[in-house]
Amino acid sequence: MPTPQGRQDACPQGRQDAYPTRQAGCLRYKGVPDFDGRGQRPGIERAQPMLNFAITGVAGYIAPRHLQAIHDTGNRLVAAIDPHDSVGILDRWFAQVAFFTEFERFDRHLELLRRRDAGERVEWLSICAPNHLHDAHVRLALRVGANALCEKPLVLNPWNLDALAELERESSSRVFTVLQLRVHPALVALKQKLAAEPGGRSHEVRLTYVTGRGPWYRYSWKGDPQRSGGVATNIGIHFFDMLIWLFGPAVSQQVHLASGSRAAGFLELERAQVSWFLSIDAADLPRPPAPGEPATHRSVTVDGEEIGFSGGFTDLHTLIYRETVAGRGFGIEDARPAIELAHAIRHAPPVRPSGPHHPMVDAVDR
Numbered sequence: 001m002p003t004p005q006g007r008q009d010a011c012p013q014g015r016q017d018a019y020p021t022r023q024a025g026c027l028r029y030k031g032v033p034d035f036d037g038r039g040q041r042p043g044i045e046r047a048q049p050m051l052n053f054a055i056t057g058v059a060g061y062i063a064p065r066h067l068q069a070i071h072d073t074g075n076r077l078v079a080a081i082d083p084h085d086s087v088g089i090l091d092r093w094f095a096q097v098a099f100f101t102e103f104e105r106f107d108r109h110l111e112l113l114r115r116r117d118a119g120e121r122v123e124w125l126s127i128c129a130p131n132h133l134h135d136a137h138v139r140l141a142l143r144v145g146a147n148a149l150c151e152k153p154l155v156l157n158p159w160n161l162d163a164l165a166e167l168e169r170e171s172s173s174r175v176f177t178v179l180q181l182r183v184h185p186a187l188v189a190l191k192q193k194l195a196a197e198p199g200g201r202s203h204e205v206r207l208t209y210v211t212g213r214g215p216w217y218r219y220s221w222k223g224d225p226q227r228s229g230g231v232a233t234n235i236g237i238h239f240f241d242m243l244i245w246l247f248g249p250a251v252s253q254q255v256h257l258a259s260g261s262r263a264a265g266f267l268e269l270e271r272a273q274v275s276w277f278l279s280i281d282a283a284d285l286p287r288p289p290a291p292g293e294p295a296t297h298r299s300v301t302v303d304g305e306e307i308g309f310s311g312g313f314t315d316l317h318t319l320i321y322r323e324t325v326a327g328r329g330f331g332i333e334d335a336r337p338a339i340e341l342a343h344a345i346r347h348a349p350p351v352r353p354s355g356p357h358h359p360m361v362d363a364v365d366r
Helices: 063-072 103-114 131-143 158-170 185-195 230-234 237-247 316-325 332-346 359-363
Strands: 021-023 026-030 045-049 052-056 076-081 098-100 124-127 147-150 175-177 203-211 250-258 262-269 272-279 296-302
Touching: 052 063, 052 103, 063 076, 063 316, 076 103, 098 103, 124 131, 131 147, 131 158, 131 175, 158 175, 158 332, 175 332, 185 237, 203 237, 230 237, 230 250, 230 262, 230 272, 230 332, 237 262, 237 272, 237 332, 250 332, 262 332, 272 359
Parallel strands: 052 076, 052 124, 076 098, 124 147, 147 175, 203 272
Antiparallel strands: 021 026, 026 045, 203 296, 250 262, 262 272
């Protein structure tokens, strides 16, 4: 990606470590033999200016991963917004950040920075707000001349992608989204394996994802389909993206369950038949979690073989940030197929399965 206007093209010469170091407002790091737990990919050596980030939804569940990613890639956070003020976590990484609880004041602050020296302008806006606000916050980023890095789903409705694409074309900035499963080492290895297969082969895939949530979930924005997109979108969008990325575009789909706590169905992709089940009901876990253990069960099998990718999630956002600011991020068209599929699933009437389906569908009391 082009160097932001008014910034130096390269950092001054100096020590190059395996981990990020700041030098005169720059980040300099060198690749190490293996993934080092801080998001460093092997074989990367780069010097780049330290970038200015702002963030929306900073009090939310996913924001700490973004804050750590901004920090671990050697950049700085200059502004943050959330209507809730329980944001003490900011002190862990960016104690001096300007914080706002009112969106209008945050908007005004970004405009103020835009009209100052180039070194103060916000160059990236990280978007961690509720799903239905993503579209508007991306528009804010483009309006103030910043690139947008938005949590999934980028938007709830496919036609909003068309509007954002048009605004992006009119802007000097770009729109990116977080599709972290595409950089998970186990899934990258699976994609390489699938790419080496002879053409025309199809696979049987079973996706099961249960993440127990308490009563708070249905009272929050996540429990409102108008704001979250419902279970299939809110907790399933990244799995649908992963499946399309691995096995090709959707050919047809059928919904077998659709409620406030569960969604299930059958999906035919170009190179796979997928039975899928998503749930936020802890009763669907294969066993009760031990005290302190996450109430989560994640399983993907391909032709009966389990794909082990339950671990390794903590550093994926850092890797996404590093790749995105280097110009290798996932844009609007990357996000489109999964958003179109999730939208179709959300509006499809559930039917009783008469063919292939996920076995947990039979266990659910309709």
